[in-house]
Amino acid sequence: SSEVLEQERNKSNVNADSLSTFLFTKEGRDRKQRVLKTLQGEKVFDKSQNYFAGRIDRFETALARAKKLAQIHSRESWTQEERVVANELISEPGPYGLHESMFLITLRDQGTPEQHEKFLRPAEQYKYIGCYAQTELGHGSNVRGLETTATWNPDDKTFTIHSPTLTSSKWWIGSLGRTANHAVVMAQLIINGKGMGPHPFVVQIRDLQTHQPLENVYVGDIGPKFGYNTMDNGYLLFNKVKVPHISMLAKFSGVDPKTNQYVKPASASLVFGTLTWVRSTIVLQSGGVLARGVTIATRYCAVRHQFQDRDAPEWHKGENQVLNYTTVQIRLLPLLATTFALHFTGKGMMALYGANQKKMSQDVGKVGGAQRGAGPEETNAGSDLLADLHATSCGLKSLASFTAVEGLEVCRRACGGHGYSSFSGIGPWYADYLPTATWEGDNYMLTQQVARYLLKSARSVLKGNEPTNDTTAILSNFLQKQDTGAAFDVLGNDSDVVAAFAWRSAFLTFAALKHRDEQKRSWNSLLVDFYRLSRAHSQYMVVKNFYETLQSASTDLDVETTGIMHKLFRLYALHTLEQEASEFYTSSAVTVRQIELARISTVMKLLEEIRPHAVKLVDSWEFPDWQLDSSLGRYDGKVYEDMFYRASELNPLNKVTVDPYPDSPTLFKQNDAGAMKAKL
C-alpha cells in the first residue's frame, strides 16, 4: 500500500512546496519545523497513549505538558507565534488554556496600570493562574442575565461577590475546575441598590500554597464532555466573599471610592474589538481545522482499494481506489476546495481587522458609548467604524465553524469503518473542535447580528445614500438592476459567479427588509430567514475572498498550480451554488438550466480534473504526521501497518484477560493495563 501515495504524487504537477509557501509564508513554515523539533525532543509530548488513557490520566498528562510548555516558552524566549504553533502541533486543550488567553488578555486590556502591576505581572509569571468566569449554569449567551452580584460597600470600600442562586453558579469555565487560583469574574455591579450591569472582577479563589479553595468559595470540575477532556472546565460559587476596590478592572469603568459613584465607560469599542479579533481567528483557523480531516481522508481514500469499477475492462482485475468513486469525490473534493476558501477568507478578515484597528486608534475618543439592548441582535459594535467588520466576523464565524465541524464528520465517514477508530485521528479532533460552533457567539444567534446590519445598510441605500463599502455597493447595484434582471454567465465567467453570489445576498436582504419594515412581521418570526440571509452573505464573502486572492496569486505560483487553484475556486463556488440552488433561482441570479448544467456536467467535470492532484494538494497543507497522529492520514500511506501496531502494541486493554462465562463472578482474571501508563 505504501507506494500508492508516491505514485499519486508523481502523477501531479502541482507544486506543493510553493503552494505551501503561498499559504503560510516561508517564515511560517520554518517556524513550524523548528518548534516541531523542539517538541519532539521532549518525552512528555509523546502522543502514543493519547487515545487510550481515561480522563484523569489524560488530564494529568495535559498538566505535565502545560508546565513543560511554559518552561520551554521562557527558556527559549518563544514569540507568541511560536507558542501558537506549538499549541497547534500538540493539538490538545490544556489546563493553562484560559489562563494564557482570556485571563491575560482581559487583565491587559481592561486593567489600569496599577492593576497591571498587581495582577498582570504575577499572572505572567504563573504565580497567579487564572480563568475567565463569565458563563453561569443559567446564562451563557445572555450576558446581561448573569446573576452573580458584586455589591459595593461604601463603608469599607470593598465589593461583596455573591452567588444568590444555584443557576448563578459559574459553569463551563476553562482552567477553573482544578488548576486556577484566580478568576476574572463577570458579576452584576450593584451600587447603592442599583444594578449597573455586568463588570469584570479579579478574585482569588484558591490558596497559593495549599491550592485549597478559600473560605466561602465552592469550586470544582464540571465533569466529562463530548471532547475537551484534557481541560478542567469548572464551576464556581461565592458565599459573600469580600474583595478590595482594586479588584474591579477599571480601564473602562469603575467606582469612585471617594464619592461612591459609578464612573461611566468612555468607549467600549475596544472590548468589542477583542470579540471581533477572536472571531476572525476562528475564521482563519477553520480552514486548517478542516484541512486535517481532508488530508487524512484524501490520503486514506487513495490508499484504500475496494471493488472493481463496474465498467472496468475484463483484463483490469485490480480493485479500485475508493477515491475514484464519484460519491467519494463529491464528498471530499469540494471540502478540499473549501479548506483554501476558508484560509484565504480568514487571511482577508485578519487584514481588514488590522486596518480597522489602526484607523480606530487614530479616532479614539470620537466614537460614542456602546448600547446593549435585550436581544443578542442588539449587541452592537459600539461604533460605525467597526460595524461592517463586526457583522462580517459574526457571519463568517458562524459559516466557517459550521463548515469545518460538518466537513470533519463527512471526512470521517468517507473512511468507512476505519473512520470510526480513534486511530483515524478525525473523531477526537472533531470532538475537541465541536464547541467552536457554540462559543464566542452561538452560530445560530450570531446570524441575527448579520441580518440586523444588512437591514440597516439596506435602509441607508434605499434612502439614496451613496455606498460607503462593499456591502452597500452590492445592495445599491441590485436596486439599480433588479428590474432589468441579471444574466450572469456563471458557468463561463469567474467574476460573474462572484456577482451571482452578491445578487442573491442583496435579493434576500431586500426581501427580509420588506417583511420587517413593510409587513411589520415580528423579529422572532423572521429568525429563520435571517439565518439564511447571513449564510448567503457569508458565502458571498468567501467566494469573493477566494476569487480576489487568486487574482493576485499568479506572481507567486506557477501556471499549473494556479490553474488547479482556479478549478478549486470554481468547484467551491459552483458546488455551493448548486447546493443552495433554490435561493439562486428564486432571486433570478441563475436559471434552472444553469443549475442543471452545473450539477450534471460542470461540477462532475471539475471533480475529474482535480482528482489527480488531490494528494498533492493536501500535501501543501504540510501537516507533520506527528501533528495528525492518524493511522489513516500518514504521509507514507502505511495505514494498515500503523493501525495494527497501535492495536497490538500500544493498547492497554490487551493486557487484560477476562473470565467470559456468565456464571462466574470473576471479571478480570488478570489486569496489567496499568503498566502501559505513560511515565511523566
Place this chain on the structure above:
Amino acid sequence: SSEVLEQERNKSNVNADSLSTFLFTKEGRDRKQRVLKTLQGEKVFDKSQNYFAGRIDRFETALARAKKLAQIHSRESWTQEERVVANELISEPGPYGLHESMFLITLRDQGTPEQHEKFLRPAEQYKYIGCYAQTELGHGSNVRGLETTATWNPDDKTFTIHSPTLTSSKWWIGSLGRTANHAVVMAQLIINGKGMGPHPFVVQIRDLQTHQPLENVYVGDIGPKFGYNTMDNGYLLFNKVKVPHISMLAKFSGVDPKTNQYVKPASASLVFGTLTWVRSTIVLQSGGVLARGVTIATRYCAVRHQFQDRDAPEWHKGENQVLNYTTVQIRLLPLLATTFALHFTGKGMMALYGANQKKMSQDVGKVGGAQRGAGPEETNAGSDLLADLHATSCGLKSLASFTAVEGLEVCRRACGGHGYSSFSGIGPWYADYLPTATWEGDNYMLTQQVARYLLKSARSVLKGNEPTNDTTAILSNFLQKQDTGAAFDVLGNDSDVVAAFAWRSAFLTFAALKHRDEQKRSWNSLLVDFYRLSRAHSQYMVVKNFYETLQSASTDLDVETTGIMHKLFRLYALHTLEQEASEFYTSSAVTVRQIELARISTVMKLLEEIRPHAVKLVDSWEFPDWQLDSSLGRYDGKVYEDMFYRASELNPLNKVTVDPYPDSPTLFKQNDAGAMKAKL
C-alpha cells in the same frame, strides 16, 4: 425551573397516554415497565459512573452487566422481546453483543442439524462464546475481496484456515477482542486450488479454561473508538490452523468429504432475507434513536430561558423559553415529526417483511441461486420476490440512519453549551449510534442497489409491462401524465403531497435511466445521481407510510391527538419538500410559488401550531429517566439541580488536588479518584 414542564403539559390536550399505546401497544408498554423494574433492582446496572469511567473500567462494568443479564434472562425465562427491551433500557453495547446476535443467528440459519448439536447448543448455554468475523483490515464492504483462506485438505478431511497477509487480519469484530472463545470466520474456500468464494467456518480461538489464545491464533482488541467503547471489537489472524470438516457451516453449501467436491448452494435468498431483516430493524429503531435526542432537547429548550423576546411588551420582563425562538423550533419540531415518520415507516417495513417471509417459505425451491457481481450494486436479492423489499430496505436504512445520526447532533447543538456536557446524554448516545451509518451496508453504497432496482423497474414499465407493485405503479403513472404535467395541491391536500413525492421519484428515475441507457454514461459517473434518486424514493416511502398510518389511526386516537399528528405529517412532508426544493421543481411536481409559500408561511404556521404540544408529544415516546440518563432531558425539568449534583458529587476528578505551578515537578498533590470507582 421544575414547574415549567408541568405547565407545558397542562397547556396541551394531546393525549400522550393513548398516543404511547398507539405507538407501542399496551403489551409493549407494560413489558418495558416490568423489565425496567427488574433492572433497577440490580446494583450492577446503576448508571451513575457511566460518563466518568475510562475505557478499561467501562469495559469491566459492561462485562459484569452482560453476565448479570444472561443470568436474569435464564432465571426469569425472558422472551426475546424482553431481552431487546432490556438492552434498550441499558443503552450500552456489551461484550456479549455479537455472541447474542450474529453468532447465534448464523449458527442457527446456516448450520445443519448436526452443527446445531455441536455448536449452537453450547453457544446457547454460553459455553461457547462467539463472534461474527467477516470484515478484515483490508476489506469490509467488498466481501468477495476477503483474503482469509480456508483450504480443503482431501487427505485428512480438514480445512486449513490461514491469514496470508497483514490486510487479511480480521478487524472490527465485535465481542472478539477479549471475550469470545469461538468465531464464525468468513474465509475464501479453496478446493483443489480453486477459489469458491467466501464461506462461513466455526473456529475455536481461545482455550475454554485458560481463555488464552490457541496456538497459531493471534487475537486482540483493536483499541479505542469514537464510541462503542464498552465493546471489545477485535482483530484475529490465523497461522495455518486446521479445523475439522464439520466446521464449515453447511446448510446452503459444503464440501462432500467423499468426493472432495463442492456442493452448490440451493438458494441463498434466506441469507439475503436476514440482511433485509437487519436493515428493517435499523429503520424501525431509527425513530426511537432520534426520539431520545428530540425528547432531551425539547424538554431542555422548554426549561431553558434566555433573553427577552425583542418585540415583547415593556411590562413583560421575564426571559423567553428558548423553545419559543423560531430558529430553535425549525431545528427541533421537524425532527419531532420525523421521529413518528420513521417509526411508522419501520413498522410498515416489518409488516412487509413478515408477509414476504411467509410467501417465500411457500415458494421455497422455485427461485434460482444468487449471483454476485463485482460491484455492490450487484448484490442482488436472489429472488424477484424479495427484490422490492430488498431495495426498499437498502434505501430506507440509508435514509433513516443518516436522519437519526444527523438529527441527534442537531438536538445536541440546540442545547447550547450544556449540550456539550456528557450529562446531556445526547453526545454519548450519538457516538455509540454513529456506526449504524457505516455497517450493514455503507449508507452511500447502499443507494446503488436502490437505483439499480428502480432502473430495472423503469425498463420494465417502458416495455409496457403492467405494474406489479407500488414502485412500478408510480413509474407508469408518471409516464402517462408527464406530458400533461402535474398540478398537485401540496399546500391544501395531503394525498397530493404524497403524489408529489412519487412524481419527483419517478422523474429522477427516468432521468437516470436516460443517462445510463440512452447516453451510455458510465456507472461511476452516475453514482451521485443514484444517491439522490435513492434518497428521493426513500423520502417518498416515508411520506407514504406516515400518511397511510394516519388514515387508519382515527379509531385509536381522539380528535385532538389525531389533529396534531396530521400537522406533524404535514410538517415532515412540507419541510422535506422545501429542503429538497430544487428537485421538486425541476421535476415540475410543484411551482416556485408553492415552495415559497411552503417555506415562508405554511411551515412557519405549523411550527406555531405544534409548539404548544411539543412536550406532550415527546412524553408519548415514554422514555424513563433511567434510560435517558440525561440531566437536560429529565421528565421533571430539574435540569440544573441534576447537573450540579453530578458534577459536584459524582465526579472523580474533583478528588484530585493539583500542583498548578510550572516550575514544580509535582502534578497531583493528592489523588483519591479511585475511591469513586463502582463496586462490581
